[in-house]
Amino acid sequence: MNKAIIIIIVxxxxxxxxxxLKSFYxxxxxxxxxxxxxxxxxxxxxxxxxxxxxxxxxxxxxxxKK
Amino acid sequence: MKKLPFILIITFALINVGVxxxxxxxxxxxxxxxxxxxxxxxxxxxxxxxxxxxxxxAGGINQPIxxxxxxxxxxxxxxxxxxxxxxxxxxxxxxxxxxxxxxxxDYYEGTSNYKNIKSFFWSAKKLxxxxxxxxxxxxxxxxxxxxxxxxxxxxSSIMLSFSNDGEQASAEFxxxxxxxxxxxxVVVSSN
Numbered sequence: 160m161n162k163a164i165i166i167i168i169v170x171x172x173x174x175x176x177x178x179x180l181k182s183f184y185x186x187x188x189x190x191x192x193x194x195x196x197x198x199x200x201x202x203x204x205x206x207x208x209x210x211x212x213x214x215x216x217x218x219x220x221x222x223x224k225k
Numbered sequence: 226m227k228k229l230p231f232i233l234i235i236t237f238a239l240i241n242v243g244v245x246x247x248x249x250x251x252x253x254x255x256x257x258x259x260x261x262x263x264x265x266x267x268x269x270x271x272x273x274x275x276x277x278x279x280x281x282x283a284g285g286i287n288q289p290i291x292x293x294x295x296x297x298x299x300x301x302x303x304x305x306x307x308x309x310x311x312x313x314x315x316x317x318x319x320x321x322x323x324x325x326x327x328x329x330x331d332y333y334e335g336t337s338n339y340k341n342i343k344s345f346f347w348s349a350k351k352l353x354x355x356x357x358x359x360x361x362x363x364x365x366x367x368x369x370x371x372x373x374x375x376x377x378x379x380x381s382s383i384m385l386s387f388s389n390d391g392e393q394a395s396a397e398f399x400x401x402x403x404x405x406x407x408x409x410x411v412v413v414s415s416n
């Protein structure tokens with residue numbers, strides 16, 4: 160039973176280590192492509208990958224215009 | 226027989242590691258957006274509290290909002306990476322955009338025809354770079370987007386409920402139909 164406890168501890172530590180390693184490793188940032196929309200966006204949205212939301216929004220608007 | 230607990234523990238460990246990597250693999254890394262459904266409509270307030278975040282966006286308690294909604298497939302190299310739903314609510318004082326957090330589908334008995342669909346959006350789902358990050362810093366703004374269908378699958382009603390307490394709205398999402406801080410769609414156009 161003691162072995163089981165040790166194994167559980169090892170598992171917990173291992174999973175923690177995986178998360179820790181992932182948080183240490185930050186891939187180099189890619190330059191953000193220029194936005195294709197001309198709308199004025201709140202600053203908070205601009206700082207949270209608004210480019211992804213822009214691309215989705217532009218595609219939806221284009222679909223509506225067809 | 227003594228080995229069974231160890232096998233279970235190892236299995237559990239492998240599942241844990243899998244979950245870690247699966248969570249990491251959800252990335253918004255796409256080169257094409259395929260729009261499956263798109264709609265833009267005006268919604269008017271039915272009943273809304275003055276301190277609700279949407280009132281600030283709308284520019285007043287009696288002011289309408291514009292809703293842009295879409296269902297998309299995000300593709301890379303021609304292959305679907307993930308499906309998403311997007312909503313944008315706009316008014317006199319700006320706009321807010323969200324991606325889907327969860328959805329509930331109800332069907333007419335014995336059929337695959339929708340009776341109603343509820344979609345839940347909240348500000349706790351944020352994008353940082355191209356990954357989803359959950360940020361539960363209050364206030365958590367939320368939208369419950371509710372569509373009711375008749376038996377011929379025509380939309381008979383569209384309601385949106387807005388909350389300043391996204392965690393409470395999230396807890397109530399699965400069990401109830403929104404009844405507070407409601408806006409109702411006026412005109413629907415879709416493709």
